[in-house]
Amino acid sequence: MSITIALAGNPNSGKTTLFNALTGSTQYVGNWPGVTVEKKEGRYRKQKEVVITDLPGIYSLSPYTLEEVVARNYLLKEKPDAILNIVDATNLERNLYLTTQCMELGIPVVIALNMMDIIEKNGDNINVKSLSDQLGVPIIEISALKGKGIDQVAQAAIDAAKSKKAPVPPKFSSEVENILASIRPVLGNIPADKERWYEIKVFERDEKIGEQISYDKEAAEKIIAAAEAAMDDDSESIITNERYDFITEILSGGYVKKNAGSMTISDRIDRVVTNRFLAIPIFLLVMWVVYFLAINTIGTMGTDWVNDVLFGEIVPGAVGGFLESIGTADWLSGLILDGIVAGVGAVLGFLPQMIVLFICLAFLEGCGYMARIAFIMDRIFRRFGLSGKSFIPMMVGTGCGVPGVMASRTIENERDRRMTIMTTTFIPCGAKLPIIGLIAGALFGNSALIGWSAYVVGIAAIVISGIILKKTKMFAGDPAPFVMELPAYHIPTFSSVFHSVWERASSFVKKAGTVILLATILVWFMSSFGFYEGTFQMLPEEDFMEHSVLAALGNLVAWIFVPLGWGSWKPAVAAVTGLIAKENVVGTFGILYKYGEVSEMGEEIWGNLQAEMTALAGYSFLVFNLLCAPCFAAIGAIKREMNSAKWTWFAIGYQCGFAYLASMCIYQIGSAVTGNMNVIGLIVSLVVLVGTLYMLFKPYKEATTLRTSAAKI
Amino acid sequence: MRTLKDVHVGETVKVVKLHGTGAVKRRIMDMGITRGAEIYVRKVAPLGDPVEVNVRGYELTVRRADAEMVEIAE
Numbered sequence: 004m005s006i007t008i009a010l011a012g013n014p015n016s017g018k019t020t021l022f023n024a025l026t027g028s029t030q031y032v033g034n035w036p037g038v039t040v041e042k043k044e045g046r047y048r049k050q051k052e053v054v055i056t057d058l059p060g061i062y063s064l065s066p067y068t069l070e071e072v073v074a075r076n077y078l079l080k081e082k083p084d085a086i087l088n089i090v091d092a093t094n095l096e097r098n099l100y101l102t103t104q105c106m107e108l109g110i111p112v113v114i115a116l117n118m119m120d121i122i123e124k125n126g127d128n129i130n131v132k133s134l135s136d137q138l139g140v141p142i143i144e145i146s147a148l149k150g151k152g153i154d155q156v157a158q159a160a161i162d163a164a165k166s167k168k169a170p171v172p173p174k175f176s177s178e179v180e181n182i183l184a185s186i187r188p189v190l191g192n193i194p195a196d197k198e199r200w201y202e203i204k205v206f207e208r209d210e211k212i213g214e215q216i217s218y219d220k221e222a223a224e225k226i227i228a229a230a231e232a233a234m235d236d237d238s239e240s241i242i243t244n245e246r247y248d249f250i251t252e253i254l255s256g257g258y259v260k261k262n263a264g265s266m267t268i269s270d271r272i273d274r275v276v277t278n279r280f281l282a283i284p285i286f287l288l289v290m291w292v293v294y295f296l297a298i299n300t301i302g303t304m305g306t307d308w309v310n311d312v313l314f315g316e317i318v319p320g321a322v323g324g325f326l327e328s329i330g331t332a333d334w335l336s337g338l339i340l341d342g343i344v345a346g347v348g349a350v351l352g353f354l355p356q357m358i359v360l361f362i363c364l365a366f367l368e369g370c371g372y373m374a375r376i377a378f379i380m381d382r383i384f385r386r387f388g389l390s391g392k393s394f395i396p397m398m399v400g401t402g403c404g405v406p407g408v409m410a411s412r413t414i415e416n417e418r419d420r421r422m423t424i425m426t427t428t429f430i431p432c433g434a435k436l437p438i439i440g441l442i443a444g445a446l447f448g449n450s451a452l453i454g455w456s457a458y459v460v461g462i463a464a465i466v467i468s469g470i471i472l473k474k475t476k477m478f479a480g481d482p483a484p485f486v487m488e489l490p491a492y493h494i495p496t497f498s499s500v501f502h503s504v505w506e507r508a509s510s511f512v513k514k515a516g517t518v519i520l521l522a523t524i525l526v527w528f529m530s531s532f533g534f535y536e537g538t539f540q541m542l543p544e545e546d547f548m549e550h551s552v553l554a555a556l557g558n559l560v561a562w563i564f565v566p567l568g569w570g571s572w573k574p575a576v577a578a579v580t581g582l583i584a585k586e587n588v589v590g591t592f593g594i595l596y597k598y599g600e601v602s603e604m605g606e607e608i609w610g611n612l613q614a615e616m617t618a619l620a621g622y623s624f625l626v627f628n629l630l631c632a633p634c635f636a637a638i639g640a641i642k643r644e645m646n647s648a649k650w651t652w653f654a655i656g657y658q659c660g661f662a663y664l665a666s667m668c669i670y671q672i673g674s675a676v677t678g679n680m681n682v683i684g685l686i687v688s689l690v691v692l693v694g695t696l697y698m699l700f701k702p703y704k705e706a707t708t709l710r711t712s713a714a715k716i
Numbered sequence: 717m718r719t720l721k722d723v724h725v726g727e728t729v730k731v732v733k734l735h736g737t738g739a740v741k742r743r744i745m746d747m748g749i750t751r752g753a754e755i756y757v758r759k760v761a762p763l764g765d766p767v768e769v770n771v772r773g774y775e776l777t778v779r780r781a782d783a784e785m786v787e788i789a790e
Contacts, residue, residue, distance in 0.1 A: 063746035067739035096772040097748045236751070240734055243745040247753070247772075260773075273775070282762040378777050382763040385779075484743035486782060489768060489775035709739070 006053045006164045009078060011105055012089035013098050014060035014415070015371075015490040017117045020147040021089055022057045023502050025157055032506065034646060035073045040417075041646075047157055056083065062097070064104045066211040067484070067709050069417060078108050079197070079215070084164035085111040087156065089147075092122045092129060093491065095258060096250050102138070103246045107172040107203065109196025111163035112140050115156045120146040125267075130257035137253040139170045148496055172199040175245040182206065182230045189219040189226070206230075207239045211709075269371075269491035276372070282379050289372065290398055297360040298402030298433075305355025314348025334541045337531055338524070346523030349584075349636055350516040353405050358508055360399060360406045364413055365503035369495025373413055377487060385485070387469025388478060389426075390419035396427045397465070404428040404633050408640040409511060418478055422469060424644050425654045428633040429464040431457045434585035438628050440604035441589050445612040446621035453622075457629055464630055464661065471698040477653065479703075515639030522635035526583050529553040548594050553579060566684055567627060567663070568620030568670040578627065584634050619677065623670040630662035664691050720755065720769070720778070720786035728756045729788040736785040748772040749786055 010025075012018040023030075026045025035042045040059055047053035058077060059070035066072060078086065086105050090098040105112050114135075122129060135142040143159050145152030174180065183202045193201050193216055204212040205223050213220070227238050234241055266274075276285055296302060319340055326336040367373045373392060380391030392414045400407030407427045414420040431439065435457070443453035472478050532541055533551035542550055557576035564570040564578075573595045581588040586603075593601030596611040605612075616624065632638060632655045642651040668691055671684035723729050731753045734741055748771050749755065756770040766779040778786075 063742070065739075065742050065746060067742055094772075094774045097774060100746065100748065236733065237737075239742060240745060240751070243742075244750045244752075247748060247750045277759065277761070277768070279760070279762050378761055378766065378768065379763070381777075381779070382761065382765045484740040484782070485766070485777075485779055486740065486743045486747055487777050488747070489777055491774075 006085075006161060007056060007081070007083040008047075008053060008085050008087050008160050008164060009056050009058055009083040009110075010087050010089065011058045011074065011078075011101065012060065013062055013091065013094075013101060015488060016060070016089050016091040016094075016098060017147040018057065018060055018089050019502075020496070020499055021115060021117065021145070021153070022055065023498065024147055024150055024153045025055055032510070035077070040069055040073050047161075049154065049157070050161065053157070053161060055087075056081075061101065063101060066209050069709065072211060072709060078105075078110065079200075083110060084167075085113060085160050087113050087115060087160045089115045089117050092116050092118045092144075093125075095129070095254060096247070099250045099254075100246055102140070103173045103249060106138070106140065106170045107200045109169045109194070109200070111166060111168055112170050113156065113160045113163045114138070114140055114142040115147075115152075116142050116144050117147050119144040120149055120151070126261035128259045128261070133257045134253060137257075138173075148499075169196055173246070173249045175242075175249065178234070179241060179245050182226065185226055186223060189222040190216065191218055203242055207242055267491065269493075272492050273375075273489070277375055277378060282375075286376065286379050289367070290394070293360070293363045293367075293395070294398060294402065296363060297356055297399065297406065302356035302359035302406075303402070305359070306352055309355060310348065310352040314344065314352060318348070319344055337541065338527070341531065342524040342527040343520070345527070346520035349523055350512060350519045350639075353403070353636060354508060354512070356403060357406045357409060357511060358504060360410060361504040361507050362500060364395070364410060365500040366495060368413055368503070369493075369499055371490045371492045374487060374489050377485075378489060381485065387466050388419070388422045388473030389465075389469055390414045390416060390423065393419065393423040393427075396423050397430055400427045400430040400432060402433050404430075404432045404637040405515075405640045407432070408637055408644055409507060411644055412507060418473075421645065421650060421654075422472060422478065424641055425472070425657060426465040426468050428637050428641075428658070429468070429630055430461045431629055432585070432633075434634065435629055437586045437589045437603050437605070438581075438625060441592070441609075441612070442621045442625040444604050444606065445609035446616070446618040453625070457625070460626055460629060460665075464665070467695065467699065468657075468661065471695070472657075474698060474701055474703050511640065511643060514643040515636070518639035518642055519636050522638070523583060526553070526580070526635075529556065530580070548576075548591070564627075566671065566687075567666045568623045568674070569616050571615065573615065574624055578624075578631070581628055582632065582635055582638075584636075585628065588628060619670055619673045622673075623666040626669055627662045627666040630665060631659045632662075633658070668692055718788050718790055720749075720757075720767075720783035720788055721780050723755075723757045723788065725757050725759055725767075728754055730754055731786055732789050733787045734785055735787060740782050741785055744778065744782065744785060747776055749776075749778075755786075755788070 010018060010022055022043065022045065025047055027048045029048070030043055030045040033042045033044070034040065043057040045055050047055055056077070058074040061071045061074050064071055064075040088102050088105050090102060102112070102114060116131065131142050131144060141159050141163065143152055143156040145156050147153070183206060186202045186206055187198065190201055190205065201212065201216060205218060206227055208227065230241070231237055275281055322344055323336065323340055326339060376394065377391035380394050384391050384393050395413065396407045396410040399410050404427060408424055411420050411423040411427065414423055439454050439457050443449055447453050529552040530548060531551065532539065533555065535542055535547060535550040542548070548554060554572060554576055557572040557579060561570050561572045561575040564575055573592065576595065577588045577591040580591040589601065589603065589605040592605055592608050592612065596608045598607045601607045612621065638655060641654050645651045645654060668688040671681060671688040674681060675685045720729070731749055731751055733751060734745060734749070753771055758768045758770055758775065760767050766777045767783060768775055768777050
């Protein structure tokens with residue numbers, strides 16, 4: 004017989020560490036049905052028939068956040084055999100608050116009292132026996148970090164599951180108990196073991212409960228209104244107060260802090276780290292170290308080696324030699340070498356950089372500094388619908404957008420995370436620098452202003468997008484309370500860092516890798532096949548690119564870019580090849596202007612470019628390439644992090660649309676100023692500009708309820 | 717009415733009542749800021765917002781705009 008155990012607990016309670024310790028390498032990461040919240044499952048190492056489901060880290064079972072609704076719906080609908088509730092012993096009151104709610108679901112509960120090693124070290128004392136008796140729930144002392152008590156707590160949960168004995172829900176004051184009893188008759192037919200849950204939820208006017216049971220709403224509302232008047236508080240507050248009063252009551256006398264009131268080590272660290280004057284310099288220093296490790300040194304060195312040596316020489320050499328030795332047809336070896344091997348290289352090439360970055364992030368998250376980053380930077384970023392934690396993805400994005408997008412994983416709030424994913428690649432990454440160099444060199448006399456303005460354009464795009472998008476239907480829906488815990492500092496363990504890095508890196512390879520590989524093969528096909536001398540064939544050399552399918556496609560779509568000032572096929576094709584990697588834009592110009600290989604900034608073709616487009620058109624081309632859809636690798640990363648096809652397409656579509664309109668406004672308004680006015684173009688651009696300004700200054704109201712229907716989850 | 721927004725750094729105050737509705741108010745209560753709870757205001761973020769408070773033995777950050785929902789004893 005299989006047993007399902009749900010692991011529930013607060014964020015930062017050591018839940019992930021316990022889950023890893025319980026399940027080892029048997030984890031399966033998926034999604035909760037219908038939503039993009041991650042769902043982790045695994046089997047207990049020592050008894051494979053026991054399935055452990057890791058619920059999202061939550062503080063409560065309220066109806067307001069997606070994580071909470073996902074967790075409570077799972078507990079209600081999937082009916083796990085037991086709840087293993089992990090409780091942080093160093094933060095008992097708030098952790099037990101969730102426990103009081105878990106005990107109302109008619110499911111056996113076992114408490115894993117975590118961080119007992121810290122309690123002992125501090126000389127604090129918790130009367131576990133008395134606490135367990137008063138709650139009526141078994142409590143096992145554990146230290147997830149040190150691997151102590153893991154098997155005992157698993158066994159206790161299995162025993163509880165087999166006993167099928169649900170705890171008696173916490174008792175509130177007699178006044179509230181009477182009210183809840185009077186609510187029972189209006190509920191009608193509900194399962195007996197869930198009575199308490201529904202009584203309370205109906206009393207709280209829980210907005211998701213009407214989707215799950217039908218009851219006499221009018222009669223309930225009368226009772227609730229009368230109770231609120233009598234107790235001079237709203238029903239939600241009444242219940243919350245009762246829960247905390249219950250916890251204070253059962254803890255009184257049973258929990259003694261040896262050094263109550265004095266500063267802990269964590270407090271002392273925070274006195275420096277989030278100090279009014281030192282916080283920002285320290286923050287910048289930490290960011291510099293992350294950037295230095297991941298982008299400037301180790302990470303990029305590894306990535307360069309994989310790209311230039313491993314997948315630049317060793318693998319293609321070996322595979323090419325092998326293919327030649329067995330006499331493979333040209334098209335097939337082309338497919339394997341330039342399509343598949345190059346595609347796999349494109350995926351794996353990012354890994355070294357990403358692993359270094361993920362190690363840094365896992366460390367910052369694990370030690371507790373990431374929460375401080377949100378605390379320090381919140382004021383700036385929240386105006387743009389972003390999180391203080393969005394700083395890291397954007398900073399990393401100046402080096403490479405792929406790890407930048409992947410770094411958005413540290414943002415818990417879904418709305419902030421999506422906004423960050425959509426806007427991170429607006430920042431010019433390293434691969435866009437050659438394009439900047441080409442345009443600045445060919446059309447602006449190498450002016451440093453162009454490079455500087457590229458960053459201004461990128462930041463402006465983020466700010467404008469943030470302010471506008473948060474007012475749109477896609478984003479305005481769900482509330483995002485920023486009431487955040489600052490967990491105590493501690494040194495993360497090797498295994499927790501390793502797990503986090505492994506999970507993120509492997510999910511990049513698996514989920515982003517497929518997109519990148521397929522796209523690389525597709526573009527290889529389009530650029531190396533075409534009509535030449537009357538037949539559709541594989542083109543003999545790169546120099547024949549103008550006959551390729553890609554060039555034909557460029558010709559077909561070039562008119563789209565006429566309002567942007569560069570509506571001829573060569574720049575259009577160059578922009579398309581930029582999707583493989585942005586630095587390809589320069590190389591493609593080189594091939595199309597018949598120079599073959601050109602230097603990084605394409606000095607050889609500056610003259611051709613001057614003949615092709617005006618300086619204004621060149622700048623419009625630059626802005627378009629900076630802001631439009633990023634390379635396939637970054638698109639793959641966006642798809643991985645959005646975890647939804649709809650949101651991926653929305654992100655790509657938005658970026659391309661934004662890039663198009665921005666370039667058009669620059670070109671059309673610029674043309675009008677310099678005396679080449681196109682009336683229609685100017686009018687359209689001015690309309691876009693006014694529309695943008697309207698959206699920028701339109702008032703914004705924060706949502707207070709969760710849109711996602713509980714019935715759909 | 718005095719609210720948590722008006723409290724100076726270093727002060728300890730007692731919660732009287734929570735105002736407002738919806739997600740943010742519920743989250744504030746879920747985190748332990750309920751009637752009768754003691755709150756110590758530890759610091760203000762370097763840019764002036766949010767604030768860091770100690771409640772029920774742990775550190776919590778709240779934006780000033782949200783702290784306005786928390787009525788405290790005079």
